[in-house]
Amino acid sequence: MKKALVPSLFMVGTFMAISQNKYQKDFDYFWELMEDQYAYFDQKQTQWNKVKELYNSRLQTIKKDWEFTFTIELMKHELYDPHLSLNRNLDFSFRLIPNDSDAYIKVDNEKYYISDIRDSYRITEYNLQIGDQLVKVNGKNIQEIIHSNLPTSIENPDEEVREYFANLIFAGRHNEPRKFDILRNKQSIEVQVPRATPIKESSLLLESDIVLGDVGYIKINNSLGNNELINMFPKVVDDLKNTRALIIDLRETHGGGNTDVAKAIMGQFITQEIPYQIHERVGVERALGIKRKYIEILSPLKNPYSKPVYVLVSRWTGSVGEAIAQGFSNMDKATVIGTSMARLLGAIKCVTLPDSGLNVCFPFEKLYNIDGTPREDFQPDIQTRNYKQTFQKTLELIREKK
Known part of the structure; x- marks a missing residue:
């Protein structure tokens, strides 16, 4: 035996x-x-x-x-x-941010507040307001939840770390409800909301309209990674060529995209080549001691739009959407309006782990505006308080210029 x-x-x-x-x-x-x-x-x-x-x-x-x-x-x-x-999540994983978030949480003196609400999402149908203090999530104190999820390698996590986890916790886990206890004007209020859900689902890559009688409006529906937009966008701009101004709404571009689509959008508004952004390959310098840094150029396309352009951004303008806004800020005819954006770091690459097949996407390049400002630090030309105010402020500015 x-x-x-x-x-x-x-x-x-x-x-x-x-x-x-x-x-x-x-x-x-x-x-x-x-x-x-x-x-x-x-x-x-x-x-x-x-x-x-x-x-x-x-x-x-x-x-x-x-x-x-x-x-x-x-x-x-x-x-x-x-x-x-x-590329994989578990039932108890946190939802992705900013993709699956419908509000933005900020830290102020160890307290957590709703600083912005995604106005195109169903969260607006529930009793939550900008300025509400987040006290509990699913019956547990927000401070305790954040503490239990903080990185173990960091001794004294700063506000940036805490804010990251506060927003993960607000977005919620896949297998948990979202029940919040908030404090408003010293009154405690309990609110249960579903997962972040758009009010209107659209399969269209973009939508266009005329506002104020003679102003073009183009909304990009989180489609900056779809190459069909490369041919579609110039045609829509051409259809709006007789308007006195054009609004490009990037407030719902949380999913990022690719550079070809970005250049097809921005190239429609210039008549000569201009610098677009600065790339820095940090890994090359780390390995070889050689700095790999270069300027990317933006080239014009046919039939450029010549009138003023207003570019709308939000906390849900992410990655390539942020790069487009930054690129427009270098054009004399364009004005970028909105809040801070998603502040997603750099350009990403994706690598598959050899045995598990787990795919990891991560920032491998730093990106900067042509003036040297890191992309994540870029601020709109005209800053607004929240998502909803951005569109209203844009219309006010256009009316003033009539």
């Missing part, structure tokens, strides 16, 4: 070793990928070496693929970067 057990024990031991090696290989691959190529360590409180030490110990207890996914997800949150994402 003892002899018969030997092969079985050997097979079990071999299986466990293979399983652990599988996770260890991808764990090391992910950690080294970030170590070598993640572009924004200099802006983070994260101690990346400590992250490796802390989470490597978890691998010894991992038996299932979802546990490994959860480990990588926790490591991702150590960087508190909404532009770092995975």
Whole structure:
């Protein structure tokens, strides 16, 4: 009997070793990928070496693929970067921000307030207002929830870290309701809202209209990654060529996009080449000591629009949407109006971990405006208090210029 057990024990031991090696290989691959190529360590409180030490110990207890996914997800949150994402989520994962958020939470003196509401979402149908203090989520104190989710590698998390987790918590987990206790004018109010849902679902890449009788309006419906927009957008602009001004609404472009679409939009409003943005490959300098930094050029397209252009942005203008707004700010005819944007860091690349197939997208390039301002620090030419006010303010400005 003892002899018969030997092969079985050997097979079990071999299986466990293979399983652990599988996770260890991808764990090391992910950690080294970030170590070598993640572009924004200099802006983070994260101690990346400590992250490796802390989470490597978890691998010894991992038996299932979802546990490994959860480990990588926790490591991702150590960087508190909404532009770092995975192609898989678990039932209890936080929803993506800004994609799946319908309000923006800010920290003020250790308290958490709703500073903006996504006016095109159903959250407007519920009793929540800008200025409300967030006290509890699903019956638990917001301070306690944030504390339990803070990165383990950071000793004294600053407001940026806390704000990131406050917005994750407000967006909610996939398998949990969203019940909030808020404080308004010293009165406690309980509000339950569904997951972030648009008031109007649209399959259109963009929508256009005439407002104020002679002003063109184009709304981009989170389609900056769809190459069909490259041919569609110039045609719509041409249809509006006789208007006295044009509004381009980028307030719902949370999903980012690609540079070709961005250039097809901006190229419709210039008559000669202009600098667009500055790229910096941080990983190259980290590995070789050679700075890789270059200026990207924007080229004109046929039949450019010659009248004033107003570009609307919001907390839900993300990534390529932010780059487009920044690009328009360098044109004399354009005015960017709105709040701070999503402040998504840099340009991303996506890499698949070899064994698990988990796909990781992360910022590998820093991006700057042509004046050297980091894209995430860009502010609109005319700043508004919130999403809703941006459109109203734009109409006021156009009326004044008539």
